Amino acid sequence: SDPHELRVDAILCAIGRVPNVETLGLDAAGVTVNDRGIAVNDRLQTSQSHIYAVGDVTGGPAFTHYAGHQAAHAVRNIFVPIKAAFSPGHLPWVTFTDPEIAHVGRTEAEVQAAGDIYDVIRFPYSHNERAVTDAEPAGLMKFLIDGKRRFIGVHIAGNCAGEMINEMTLAMNNDLTVDAIIGSIHAYPTYSFAIPTALYDYALTQNPSTAAKIGRFLSRLT
Numbered sequence: 342s343d344p345h346e347l348r349v350d351a352i353l354c355a356i357g358r359v360p361n362v363e364t365l366g367l368d369a370a371g372v373t374v375n376d377r378g379i380a381v382n383d384r385l386q387t388s389q390s391h392i393y394a395v396g397d398v399t400g401g402p403a404f405t406h407y408a409g410h411q412a413a414h415a416v417r418n419i420f421v422p423i424k425a426a427f428s429p430g431h432l433p434w435v436t437f438t439d440p441e442i443a444h445v446g447r448t449e450a451e452v453q454a455a456g457d458i459y460d461v462i463r464f465p466y467s468h469n470e471r472a473v474t475d476a477e478p479a480g481l482m483k484f485l486i487d488g489k490r491r492f493i494g495v496h497i498a499g500n501c502a503g504e505m506i507n508e509m510t511l512a513m514n515n516d517l518t519v520d521a522i523i524g525s526i527h528a529y530p531t532y533s534f535a536i537p538t539a540l541y542d543y544a545l546t547q548n549p550s551t552a553a554k555i556g557r558f559l560s561r562l563t
Contacts, residue, residue, distance in 0.1 A: 360398045375400070383426040385415045393419065402432055430514040435503035440480055443506035446494035446513055452485055459493060460486040460547070464539030466499045471530040475500065482539055490518040490547070501532040508533060519544050 360378035367373075373380045373388040377400025385393050393415040396408035410429055418424045436442040452459050466472040466480030480499020487493050495509040512522060523537040523544055 358397065358403065360400070362398060384418055384424040385411060385427050386418070386424070402434075404432070404434070407432060431510055433503075433506045433510045435506060437503065440477075440499045441502035442496075442498045443502035444494070444496040445506055445510045446492065447485065448494060448496070449483075449485060452493060457493070458488055460543070462486065462539055462543050464535055466535070469530075469532060469535040469538065471532050471534065472500060474530065482535060484539065486519060486543070490520060490544075491516055492519075505533050505536065508536060519547075 362374055362379060367379070370392065371389050372392055372394075378398045379387055379394040379400075381387055381394050381399050385395055385399075387394050395411035395415050397403045399411070401407065401411075407429065411427060414425070414427045431445050433443065433445045449459075449461065462482075462484040464482040464484075465478075466482075467478040472478050472480060477500040480497070480502070482499070482505075483494075483496040484492060485494035492509060492513050495506065495513070497505055508522075511517075519540045523540050525537070527534045527537050
């Protein structure tokens with residue numbers, strides 16, 4: 342009812358993907374296929390235990406890094422008699438837009454729906470010297486912390502978000518705490534220096550004894 346013309350340089354049509362398995366003759370091999378692709382068990386075996394499948398064709402997260410992790414595990418199971426279950430841990434997601442968007446773990450909505458107790462840390466890129474120097478101050482980091490000071494979700498929107506999410510994935514997969522991150526020296530000035538900077542104030546306010554220790558240390562330097 343209100344037609345108008347919009348001139349653009351390009352159009353992105355994001356329609357997803359469908360596993361391309363129809364011409365592989367999987368029925369003849371006795372390999373089960375469902376509406377998501379090739380069905381595999383937790384050891385990445387198909388319905389024929391000597392045949393393995395990995396990657397997008399199995400209907401899991403459609404990421405190259407996830408597929409590569411699956412492939413390494415499948416090779417291990419092929420050559421080792423005792424088959425191990427595939428347990429990828431926390432999976433980082435990155436959307437390569439401008440700005441980049443990256444996350445790992447749960448969203449705040451998911452945590453709230455579960456009724457879990459948590460704290461939120463928000464840190465703007467405008468407080469990071471490297472972002473300011475690069476004229477990239479538009480960005481935000483968001484950390485969800487549980488009662489044991491461990492990370493249950495990290496979300497980053499801004500320049501180099503995909504690079505920084507890897508450290509937080511490692512932290513979550515190894516149950517590292519806020520204190521472990523801020524206790525590790527980060528190079529300055531870098532985008533990732535924003536991580537301990539964001540967590541530092543939280544650590545002090547949530548743990549007065551830590552603040553007291555830092556105060557005593559600084560007093561010895563004066």
